[in-house]
Amino acid sequence: xxxxxxxxxxxxxxxxxxxxxxxxxxxxxxxxxxxxxxxxxxxxxxxxxxxxxxxxxxxxxxxxxxxxxxxxxxxxxxxxxxxxxxxxxxxxxxxxxxxxxxxxxxxxxxxxxxxxxxxxxxxxxxxxxxxxxxxxxxxxxxxxxxxxxxxxxxxxxxxxxxxxxxxxxxxxxxxxxxxxxxxxxxxxxxxxxxxxxxxxxxxxxxxxxxxxxxxxxxxxxxxxxxxxxxxxxxxxxxxxxxxxxxxxxxxxxxxxxxxxxxxxxxxxxxxxxxxxxxxxxxxxxxxxxxxxxxxxxxxxxxxxxxxxxxxxxxxxxxxxxxxxxxxx
Amino acid sequence: xxxxxxxxxxxxxxxxxxxxxxxxxxxxxxxxxxxxxxxxxxxxxxxxxxxxxxxxxxxxxxxxxxxxxxxxxxxxxxxxxxxxxxxxxxxxxxxxxxxxxxxxxxxxxxxxxxxxxxxxxxxxxxxxxxxxxxxxxxxxxxxxxxxxxxxxxxxxxxxxxxxxxxxxxxxxxxxxxxxxxxxxxxxxxxxxxxxxxxxxxxxxxxxxxxxxxxxxxxxxxxxxxxxxxxxxxxxxxxxxxxxxxxxxxxxxxxxxxxxxxxxxxxxxxxxxxxxxxxxxxxxxxxxxxxxxxxxxxxxxxxxxxxxxxxx
Ligand code: SF4
Numbered sequence: 001x002x003x004x005x006x007x008x009x010x011x012x013x014x015x016x017x018x019x020x021x022x023x024x025x026x027x028x029x030x031x032x033x034x035x036x037x038x039x040x041x042x043x044x045x046x047x048x049x050x051x052x053x054x055x056x057x058x059x060x061x062x063x064x065x066x067x068x069x070x071x072x073x074x075x076x077x078x079x080x081x082x083x084x085x086x087x088x089x090x091x092x093x094x095x096x097x098x099x100x101x102x103x104x105x106x107x108x109x110x111x112x113x114x115x116x117x118x119x120x121x122x123x124x125x126x127x128x129x130x131x132x133x134x135x136x137x138x139x140x141x142x143x144x145x146x147x148x149x150x151x152x153x154x155x156x157x158x159x160x161x162x163x164x165x166x167x168x169x170x171x172x173x174x175x176x177x178x179x180x181x182x183x184x185x186x187x188x189x190x191x192x193x194x195x196x197x198x199x200x201x202x203x204x205x206x207x208x209x210x211x212x213x214x215x216x217x218x219x220x221x222x223x224x225x226x227x228x229x230x231x232x233x234x235x236x237x238x239x240x241x242x243x244x245x246x247x248x249x250x251x252x253x254x255x256x257x258x259x260x261x262x263x264x265x266x267x268x269x270x271x272x273x274x275x276x277x278x279x280x281x282x283x284x285x286x287x288x289x290x291x292x293x294x295x296x297x298x299x300x301x302x303x304x305x306x307x308x309x310x311x312x313x314x315x316x317x318x319x320x321x322x323x324x325x326x327x328x
Numbered sequence: 329x330x331x332x333x334x335x336x337x338x339x340x341x342x343x344x345x346x347x348x349x350x351x352x353x354x355x356x357x358x359x360x361x362x363x364x365x366x367x368x369x370x371x372x373x374x375x376x377x378x379x380x381x382x383x384x385x386x387x388x389x390x391x392x393x394x395x396x397x398x399x400x401x402x403x404x405x406x407x408x409x410x411x412x413x414x415x416x417x418x419x420x421x422x423x424x425x426x427x428x429x430x431x432x433x434x435x436x437x438x439x440x441x442x443x444x445x446x447x448x449x450x451x452x453x454x455x456x457x458x459x460x461x462x463x464x465x466x467x468x469x470x471x472x473x474x475x476x477x478x479x480x481x482x483x484x485x486x487x488x489x490x491x492x493x494x495x496x497x498x499x500x501x502x503x504x505x506x507x508x509x510x511x512x513x514x515x516x517x518x519x520x521x522x523x524x525x526x527x528x529x530x531x532x533x534x535x536x537x538x539x540x541x542x543x544x545x546x547x548x549x550x551x552x553x554x555x556x557x558x559x560x561x562x563x564x565x566x567x568x569x570x571x572x573x574x575x576x577x578x579x580x581x582x583x584x585x586x587x588x589x590x591x592x593x594x595x596x597x598x599x600x601x602x603x604x605x606x607x608x609x610x611x612x613x614x615x616x617x618x619x620x621x622x623x624x625x626x627x628x629x630x631x632x633x634x635x636x637x638x639x
Contacts, residue, residue, distance in 0.1 A: 222433075223429065223431075223433040224433065224435055224437070226394070226434070227427065228436075228448075229392075229421075230388075230389075230392050230421060230422070230426075230427040230429075231421060231422035231426070231427070231447055231448070231490070231494075232418065232421035232422030232447075232448070233422075233448050234418075241439070241448055242436045242439070245438045246436070246437075246438055
């Protein structure tokens with residue numbers, strides 16, 4: 001068992017490293033091929049006029065005129081040393097920005113992730129237990145509707161209702177404006193987190209709910225569920241004794257594999273709520289041609305999604321032996 | 329028969345049909361069990377014999393009240409003289425009436441044996457379980473195993489234990505012998521014989537007809553969802569002349585040791601049943617009356633038969 005898990009871990013790590021390399025190469029090529037001119041952008045952000053002479057010096061200093069392969073290797077070498085370069089718009093090392101923003105994003109994503117997992121799982125169980133009854137039909141419709149609504153639209157709707165009309169939640173940022181960051185309380189941070197997290201989780205729970213529903217229905221149609229009924233177990237007892245046991249791990253696995261969607265959704269949610277996380281950083285970097293920041297975030301998000309998938313794979317590894325032995 | 333008063337289970341005119349939708353529009357009723365009668369007394373094994381599709385397994389679900397929602401049940405069911413209402417069925421499931429399932433597919437693959445045999449009721453019958461395991465020669469350690477880790481023989485005894493851990497008076501055993509070697513099947517049936525000898529009623533649903541009449545007290549023959557004959561098991565040993573219904577006789581002739589003469593034609597499918605006697609299309613003695621008016625169950629020589637001419 002342990003050996004199996006270690007093997008899964010190693011193969012996944014190797015896959016992750018090669019994927020990271022591939023992603024870095026592809027994004028590097030894309031940036032090279034794009035009309036973005038980092039030098040022009042840099043000069044523009046200096047706010048002063050620059051002579052062609054000075055521009056040539058900057059280009060020389062940055063190594064813009066070297067062949068792309070050499071540039072890539074240089075960049076990769078620096079990345080491996082932990083230097084992601086300096087952000088053109090924030091004027092700070094990319095690693096710092098990412099580090100700080102990632103914490104914000106992580107708080108947002110984790111709370112949305114837990115929320116969507118809990119809501120989705122609970123709703124899925126209820127729908128499965130009441131299959132094809134009114135309750136199930138209504139919840140299913142809600143799930144379909146929610147999963148077809150765009151995140152930013154839902155975010156705007158929430159902003160309008162909860163922060164503009166009702167005034168329950170602030171309309172943006174991760175802490176109150178005009179308060180020094182040392183003085184921001186945890187509660188204030190949470191208060192700012194609720195609306196974006198809710199938006200993000202509403203977007204993703206329907207997937208897990210529908211999946212859990214289907215799994216539970218499968219389980220309830222299995223012979224062992226039929227036998228449990230024959231022994232006098234009611235709906236909820238059946239769920240407690242056999243349902244949860246048999247659907248929990250697949251649901252968890254799915255939830256970990258959803259990191260990619262979570263990240264994609266957070267980009268939109270953070271922009272709607274002006275939440276200072278990676279998502280808003282990445283769109284700012286894209287709009288302002290901040291190449292080092294863009295590449296840095298790309299790498300980090302790849303890593304993030306890969307880790308999610310790796311956890312999912314390891315979980316499969318735990319479930320798998322039992323399933324395989326049963327079918328033997 | 330003064331026994332009759334305290335029949336454990338009495339089923340009269342049971343019919344089960346399933347609602348089904350054709351192309352999403354037309355509603356159709358599939359009749360799978362019609363006018364079925366069965367009585368079980370304490371201390372006896374009643375074998376229910378019939379080929380697959382004769383409604384045997386549905387009967388067990390109907391007695392327990394766990395048919396799917398689209399099933400419609402008609403007729404009278406009594407347990408110890410009391411009408412089996414859904415409420416009563418719920419009370420009796422797993423307490424007074426227990427099912428012995430046919431294979432370990434009926435055990436939760438992710439739940440350990442001990443917990444599984446104990447069931448969901450509290451307090452946990454741990455002592456009873458230990459005693460049962462000891463009685464069946466099962467090592468106590470298997471309580472920590474998962475179903476897939478059991479050998480075939482152990483699994484069978486575990487399945488029986490799930491029923492005996494309750495103080496059930498009526499045991500429904502659904503196809504307990506298929507896939508077993510003769511020795512294993514004999515061992516399994518011997519277990520049920522012992523259970524019956526302790527005063528419980530056992531309904532043995534099976535298509536191993538020859539094994540069934542070795543161990544059963546009475547045999548009920550099912551055909552297309554109804555009982556065509558109920559006879560003392562000894563009649564089956566005596567041979568076709570002791571039997572009453574043309575189908576029972578045909579079954580007897582189809583047994584390997586009696587020449588293996590299969591009966592021509594097919595059992596009619598639910599949804600496509602003959603109008604009167606369900607056996608008429610295959611019956612060599614069928615007359616006009618058989619095709620227009622359904623025969624009722626009647627007593628003949630200490631058994632019951634659903635045929636105008638059976639004697
Ligand atoms: S009632 Fe008629 S058709 Fe039916 S079994 Fe008897 S003889 Fe055959």
